[in-house]
Amino acid sequence: MVRRFYSFSTGHVPSPGEAGVLAAVTDAFADDSLALRQLALRVATSSGFRYVGAAVEAPEAPADPSPPEEVGVALPGTLEAEDYLEGGPGVGYYDTTPGNEGGEYRDEDVDIQAATGGGFNVGWIDGGEWLAYAIAVPEGGATFTVTARVAAEAIEERTFSLHVDDTWVAAITFTGSGDWQGWTEQSAVGVELPGGVHALKLVFEDGRMNLDRLTFLAE
Ligand SMILES: [Ca+2]
Ligand SMILES: [Ca+2]
Ligand SMILES: [Ca+2]
Numbered sequence: 605m606v607r608r609f610y611s612f613s614t615g616h617v618p619s620p621g622e623a624g625v626l627a628a629v630t631d632a633f634a635d636d637s638l639a640l641r642q643l644a645l646r647v648a649t650s651s652g653f654r655y656v657g658a659a660v661e662a663p664e665a666p667a668d669p670s671p672p673e674e675v676g677v678a679l680p681g682t683l684e685a686e687d688y689l690e691g692g693p694g695v696g697y698y699d700t701t702p703g704n705e706g707g708e709y710r711d712e713d714v715d716i717q718a719a720t721g722g723g724f725n726v727g728w729i730d731g732g733e734w735l736a737y738a739i740a741v742p743e744g745g746a747t748f749t750v751t752a753r754v755a756a757e758a759i760e761e762r763t764f765s766l767h768v769d770d771t772w773v774a775a776i777t778f779t780g781s782g783d784w785q786g787w788t789e790q791s792a793v794g795v796e797l798p799g800g801v802h803a804l805k806l807v808f809e810d811g812r813m814n815l816d817r818l819t820f821l822a823e
Contacts, residue, residue, distance in 0.1 A: 676740035676801040679748065680822045683804070685726040685815040686716050688735040700730040719816050720785040725755075727784070730811040737804045739768075745799040747823045751791040753816040756780025762813040767805040768797060775809075784814055794823065 677683050686709050689696035699713035705728040706717030714735065715728030726735065756762050759782045765775040778790035806815070 676738035678740045679742075679746070679797070679820040681820055683737055683739070683818045683820070684723065685735060685806070685817055686710065686714075686724040688714065688737055696736050698732070698734045700733060701728065719787075719814075721787065721816075723816065725753075725814045725816040727814045729808050729813050729815070731808060733811070734805050734807045737806075738801055739797070739804045740801050741797045741799050743799045745797060748795045748797060748820045749791050749793045749823055750774060750776070750795050751789050751819045751821065752776050752778070753787050753789055753819075754778050754813060755784055755787045755816075756813040757782065757784045758812060762810040764806055764808045764810070764813070764815070766792075766795070767807060768802050770803070770805070773797065780813065787816065795820075 677687075693699065693713060697712070697714045699715065701715065702713055704711060704713065705715040706724075708718055709716045709724045714726060716724050717727050719725040750766065752764075754762070754776075756778075758780045761777055761779050763775055763777040766773050774792040774795045776790050776792050778788055780786075781788050806818075
């Protein structure tokens with residue numbers, strides 16, 4: 605709580621009477637709430653317009669809540685592919701086609717569609733594309749099993765890799781189920797991540813795959 609006190613002698617009130625006090629209150633408390641202005645007016649009135657003042661307990665302004673993108677996705681936890689960083693191409697992603705081919709969720713170049721089972725997945729992935737995130741790892745670092753929910757129409761192997769602060773940390777290779785929305789889960793184990801907030805980049809060595817999310821489970 606913050607204690608605030610305002611006091612003005614009669615010399616600061618431009619003219620006696622309610623109109624003068626109202627003007628003084630409006631001017632002096634312009635940046636304050638209506639409730640505080642009303643309280644100031646009551647004090648002024650009860651003191652015969654000798655003081656325009658108020659002593660109040662005002663709650664401290666709440667800490668500015670930062671969006672998760674700025675503080676990092678807390679791990680262990682789930683990182684949704686479609687929730688890549690704000691900031692546009694070169695910051696949040698690299699995508700080879702202009703616009704969002706799936707037309708869902710975000711209006712940038714990353715291609716996003718509704719995923720069976722709820723939420724969204726990144727699709728229309730070409731080899732060489734990447735997505736960036738911020739992650740928050742417990743102090744001292746931790747080791748994770750990273751499980752990707754992925755799909756591909758071809759029954760072939762697809763690979764993408766994880767890079768923390770531009771250093772390779774893991775790769776995940778899976779075999780497509782034959783259905784763009786036929787989801788499978790594929791894990792990488794023993795993925796060691798340094799403590800603190802870091803940049804995580806997913807690099808798609810192969811295209812023609814869909815990615816819904818990554819789940820980081822502490823080992
Ligand atoms: Ca695109
Ligand atoms: Ca794409
Ligand atoms: Ca998703």
